[in-house]
Amino acid sequence: MKMLRAVIAVAGTLGAVMAPVAAQADYPEKPVEFIVPWGPGGGSDTLMRIVANNIEPYLGQAMPVINMPGVSGTVGLAEASRRTADGYTVSQVHEGLLVANETGLTELNWDDFDPIGLMTVSPQFLVVNADRPYETFEEFVAYAQANPGDVTMGVTLGGVPHLHAAMIEEAFGIEFSYVGYEGTGERIRALVGGNLDAAIGDIASSKQFVDNGDLIFLATGHPERMEQTPDVPTFKELGGDLELMITRGIVMPKGSPEEARDALETALRQLASDQSFIEQMNNVGSEVGFRGQADYADYLTDLTETVQRLSTRLAP
Structure with missing residues (x-):
């Protein structure tokens, strides 16, 4: 009888330990809201809607887009940073946030969020x-x-x-x-x-x-002429050593659950290999260049140094 009680006790303990794991595996249980911090019709809105419109087969839930433009994209990002870090809010950052931080427009920076994945590269x-x-x-x-x-x-x-x-x-x-x-x-x-x-x-x-x-x-600003615009010369051809690009990636509020971050990273990685998604991105002049959580954080760290060097010429 004592042995039976011990087995039951161990089973109960294992059940208690495993229950959160089972719950974690259920993420996401509802739609994940996507705050795009720019207005309708621009590059960020167009590209991130392509992400949102194609992610459901890989994530298992819809990702409705909410546009929150204002102050160089910082209004929407400020709202995203205040949201509960439960995995059900995401937003988008690009070089603009780093420049806005460096020039004093906002105290927010990319490391106030959890970077999940870089998705697109857009020549300007x-x-x-x-x-x-x-x-x-x-x-x-x-x-x-x-x-x-x-x-x-x-x-x-x-x-x-x-x-x-x-x-x-x-x-x-x-x-x-x-x-x-x-x-x-x-x-x-x-x-x-x-x-x-x-x-x-x-x-x-x-x-x-x-x-x-x-x-x-x-x-x-692409280093080579683009297929969509074959007659448009590059700045390098024209005598300027310039590459003008914007990269866009997905972030969550700081401290979001690991299981949510990992699940979204996996979904984005799978989406980045979807040929229909790639074609949609290419059709609007963007390239898919996926980087996961660690690689994206490293990229943003390096980019910060570049922005600090170049942004001294700017006044907001």
């Missing part, structure tokens, strides 16, 4: 209104050199587009007048409307307007 383009007196990059530079400060450039002030535009100024000896907008979609709409001369954009936000003749891609 110099885009101009088609009604302006230049159709090539060489004509654009000649005009800007002859008229310092006359070209109005749409950027996110104190953000990555501002950094990229400043790099173009430095490389080609020109000077812009900056106009700030929240997100790529907003500034591209202003460019199409004739309220700007030029902007930093990407294929996701701009190609439809290039195709219909409203805008012109003058140069790409």
Whole structure:
């Protein structure tokens, strides 16, 4: 009888130990809300909706997108950082957060979150209104050199587009007048409307307007000409040692459960190998470049050093 009671006691103990494991294996038990800290229509919104629209077969739950734009993406990220770290809120970061932190726009930085996975790499383009007196990059530079400060450039002030535009100024000896907008979609709409001369954009936000003749891609920040825009030269071809890229990754609030982080990382890794997903990303001018939790954290650590070196030229 004593032995029977001992067996029962051990079984009960094992059950108590194993119960949380079984519960962990059930994650996620409900949809995971995705706070995209930029407005509709821009590169982040377009690309992250592709992630959200394709993740359910691998995650087992839907990932509804909530747009929370404002202050260079920091409003939505601040909200995400305050959410309960239970695995049911995710958000997106790119180089803009690191620049905003370095320039004093926000105290938040990537290490205030748990990085889960880098997903996309998006080359940036110099885009101009088609009604302006230049159709090539060489004509654009000649005009800007002859008229310092006359070209109005749409950027996110104190953000990555501002950094990229400043790099173009430095490389080609020109000077812009900056106009700030929240997100790529907003500034591209202003460019199409004739309220700007030029902007930093990407294929996701701009190609439809290039195709219909409203805008012109003058140069790409990709190191090589892209399949989607074979006639657009690279900055390197044009004489500038520039690569203008934005990477986007998924994060959770700091301290999220390990099982949630691991489950989402696994789902994102599987999604990154899905050919339909890859094609959808390529069709909007982005490349899939997955890195898991550890590799993504290492990447962001290295990127911080780069941003600290380059962002000294910026004023938010």
